[in-house]
Amino acid sequence: MTRTRRSAASRLFVAMLLSAVAVAALTAVLLIWDGQRTTRAEAERVTQAVAQTLALSPTVASALSDGDDAAASDALQPVATRVMSEARVDFVTIMDARGIRVTHRDPDEIGRPYVGTIPTEPTQLTEESTGTLGRSLRTIVPIEADGRLVGWVSVGVTLDTVSAQILPRLLVAIGVGGIVLAAGIIGAALARRATRRVAGDLPAGAIRDTLSSAESLRTLGEALRAQTHEHGNRMHAAVALLELGRTDEAVGILTDSAEQSQLLVDQVTAYTAGDPTVGALLLGKASQALERGIAWEASIAPDAPPSTLAPIDAVALVGNLIDNALDAAAAGPPPRWVRVQMRRTDEDELALHVSDSGASPTDEVRARMFERGFTTKPAGAEGRGVGLALVRAVVEDVGGTITVDVDPTTFRVILPTEDA
Incomplete structure (x- = not known):
């Protein structure tokens, strides 16, 4: 049924x-x-x-x-x-x-x-x-x-x-309670009308999925833009060197670019059981880190099991954690770095760790960082306080856990898998 x-x-x-x-x-x-x-x-x-x-x-x-x-x-x-x-x-x-x-x-x-x-x-x-x-x-x-x-x-x-003598007061109390209830019903009806105007008759899970999709597209778009920008710069430099007759230097740039890209591809494709969308995301985020002057390190165990997350949710989860780490590292003093690790736990679950060199969050920030709307970033498109709230929602929806360590700041996510 x-x-x-x-x-x-x-x-x-x-x-x-x-x-x-x-x-x-x-x-x-x-x-x-x-x-x-x-x-x-x-x-x-x-x-x-x-x-x-x-x-x-x-x-x-x-x-x-x-x-x-x-x-x-x-x-x-x-x-x-x-x-x-x-x-x-x-x-x-x-x-x-x-x-x-x-x-x-x-x-x-x-x-x-x-x-x-x-x-x-x-x-x-x-x-x-x-x-x-x-x-x-x-x-x-x-x-x-x-x-x-x-x-x-x-x-x-x-x-x-x-x-x-209490009876008149009782009638007043019932009347006040009725007024409060009527106001609450009107408020609930207006809230339902406003929500339906935005979300229609979609269930709450579908709205979360829509938000997850939007966040996935955003983080993938940023990653692909960074990768395209990086390769474009190298191609322009190589073409300029060729026009100047400096063929060896042009070949060196293209060779270095190919070697770096191949290294990243080999690293991600070694994760044979993983989601190819997440693999593409990691390649793009590596370029984004390079563009921002942040050292990138990804350690993905070949036997890391696939999680039960849908590809869209996986991209939203990994992408938002990496974006948060890149922003924190970029705002901190050098050396700036971001590390991503994916491995199999002893319970056959998937462990995802994202660390950065940025300043560790205070106790107050750690207590509120997963609240929707809370952010330490400036107001605007990059400070809307959605990413980590969505991360927690995605993790909790599949029965996973997420914790935050300091020195260095590390988000530790445990996700259930089919093997577990």
Whole structure:
């Protein structure tokens, strides 16, 4: 059964959509959590403020100081009822020093002991406790008159009330999350549209292959241009010498050129199992190195196995590593050199090493050199930060590995092979 590969635009849309959902959910959860924390804190502050105000009220202290609970109840029950209504708290319980209620939301509870924690010392206490009205947040404060404890006042808000106050914040949190999600969906749709405008319905792998092809053509073109330029210069020099009648010197130039070219050809063709395209690339890069005044050394073991890379990917991989080495060597002090080695590993894999005489990259550069868009070269066509990112993508696609050593800078690539 054939599987349909999803286009890069669709994959980008799905990735951005999932990110938007995650961000929206996280935003809503954080807002809900903050709303719950804020609402609870506000409820605690209200109970503390109301309880402290009643405890400091001369009316309350005077009513309890006589020790007559019935008279105190008659005087303070209307006060407690009014405070509950105006302060929007669920209960105001005033009691004597022994904890016997003189006011309560339910008049039938007056005269009964307080249900909750009464501190052993006259100090304020805020807690969550279960009373006659259910689970609640409450603050109990001592009432003193003439320096002695005459009673207590407890003010509370039930958790049901706290939850009801959270509901508007919950709706706001859901609304904000919905807005974030809608913005993410719109952004994902615009990104998919922009990507499809550039890449059509090509899958991500095809886009990478297209980039690899472009890089392969670029590096091959540069190599062939350097080789053509080098041979053109030698031919022009030989023709000029012939016109001047200096035949021996012309023959010497042509002979040296032929010997050098034959040496490179023999070196590459010894790699009988290799990719002829990579061989042609190495010949061209040798000319490019010579043109830039860089010593070139290629060591290719005759038994080096072919990798599982497609020719286009192989050229993109080898070409970009050599281009990077040539640029680094050219920017460094003499002697300038580049070395390329291809051999069979003990595990029958292909080892590719590219070294150069350039300055070793810093730890920061080594950590980021394979990121797409990162480059230490000047902005422009030669500083676009694509080559090494493509190299890593090519290597990882076939399950290979790539590492970088310093002193000298050496890119070490291990590629799987059919033998392995």
